[in-house]
Amino acid sequence: MSPTFHELTVAAVEQLTPSAVALTLAVPEPLREVFAFRPGQHVTVRLDEAERRSYSICSTPADLREHGLLTIGVKRVPGGAFSTRAQELAPGEPLAVLPPLGRFTTELDPARARRYGAIVAGSGVTPVLSLAATALGTEPGSTFTVLCGNRSAAEVMFADALADLKDRFPGRLQLVHVLSREMQPSELLSGRLDADRTTALLKAFELAAVDEWFLCGPLGVVRSAREALAAVGAAGRVHVELFHAEEPPPLAAAVEGGGTVGVRILLDGRSTEFAMERGERVLDAALRHRGELPYACKGGVCSTCRAKVVSGSVEMAANWALEPDELAAGYVLTCQSTPTSDDLALDFDA
Template structure:
């Protein structure tokens, strides 16, 4: 996940294992820093034996990394795990690898590129996220596809590698969009998948700002282009699950293209990595009564509950954080889904949501960082 970041998963996509303790951080040693492109690196983190069970992860999950600036400001950023998931029933991973793309003005990505070195120790939250695919739950001869942009390759690399290794009958088609060949992350890792699974892994690369000697013409992967491209690549109607990951514009265009091609919403799984505010519709205006409501929140977290007042204009997450510093969060922008909670009682409104699927919101889940109380009393559960 890039510097912001996920979304859920129905049917064949598994319900990802939830950590035993929400928001738990551990100090992990950086084993290696590998430069992937001029503006991206991969960080390999060493997991000691006593923590490996806590860092078991499903293909597609992410890690939240934390640091404090010299001024004492805490910064959290979420990055997807690109390494394959450990085998079921086996020990947890000895190492975890994440990709970090440099974001202009990004405090953590700049730190990762300029300061982090092998031997350093970082605060790392246990894996989270529901943009996942469980190979064990995949149907026989399952056919999967992904449309990714830029660093959106990161979780999909883990998903594809884990699926193809675990299921000899599975197929995977990867459509990836990058600006130029030089800016393409994990080139060698994707090429290795093609070499290992030539009959089951299909790769299509589109460069938006550079012509290729062979392959598709350059240009953006927008809705119209995808509507004509996808049916020429694979039997769209037979694909078991579609995984869309990258910038908001690409994910939205791919979702609309698939909808126009007759793909059911329950077969589409999304994770947004970067949202340009100018491209996103403004949140619907809240009623005057809702906007003025403060009330109180009761929150259940790791088996313990508490009730606290919500200050005017404050989100439910911020109200809980004033009293429970271990409340789970990362981006606070409605993108990563780390603060997902279930509304047990009362009514809330969300400013924006790029992490929860319609099925989740209909079931009563919200993003605590974007939620404000509408009723005087609200009860939420982070443990669901």
């Protein structure tokens, strides 16, 4: 079954920084399996019928199993609809939440000893807190290095939780704070996490041999990190999560000729056929026929709208979410896809 929204209750609200809160949600016993997640995944919150926002989970799967709690960290964006409202939420208030999704994660194995690394900035630390806590707790032989960029120490989200984690795993968690608007004792740690500084940090902390990297933050930071990692031969060992594309997706490619396209979609084992205009986004057309289709950002970053092309073809205007292996297997982001064939079949269950 495709995931559906469930009403959860806000159990606690903690002010993390002047502009960020941690919202802890109570997950009742019957829903714990539905909300079971892998570290690094995110949930989607519904604002109204059409508006949804995704938030990475910062707590661990063990917190959910043992205490029925799931925590997200929300940083206020100027003029932002949900991130502003989140600052005023109080315990006891309901929130409509879609169960966890996402591929910004890895398989953990207690028998394995690996080096994990993360390059994050701002609220990008949220999924990495869960990843680091879970990896270090599950794999006694593994280490985790977090390069964490912020403007100032006061703006570091989850600073206490990170420090607690460091106390729990002193020899295996390496925490490196880089501040752009506050001088630190080392010049290397004072400034923006651009490609040059990231390259210098990889060298200074001897990180070229890290087995798996997790990048999460603004597009500029993620791009610089990718560049620096590619230069040390680590490009194939990188997971990326973007929260916001910052650049609007380009308009759909000009479509040759007019007319309609015949589309068939499979969702929850049920097939629906409809005709859509060429040049329209597949998700928008499909939602008119199957309103329960999964989506969140409609901006090509969250991958909630992912489906597999069974026959026909599409062109994506933007893709910030799918990894090369998913593209090779035929997955597309339907919110970004316009058909380039006369007939199209998509499987949302794949």
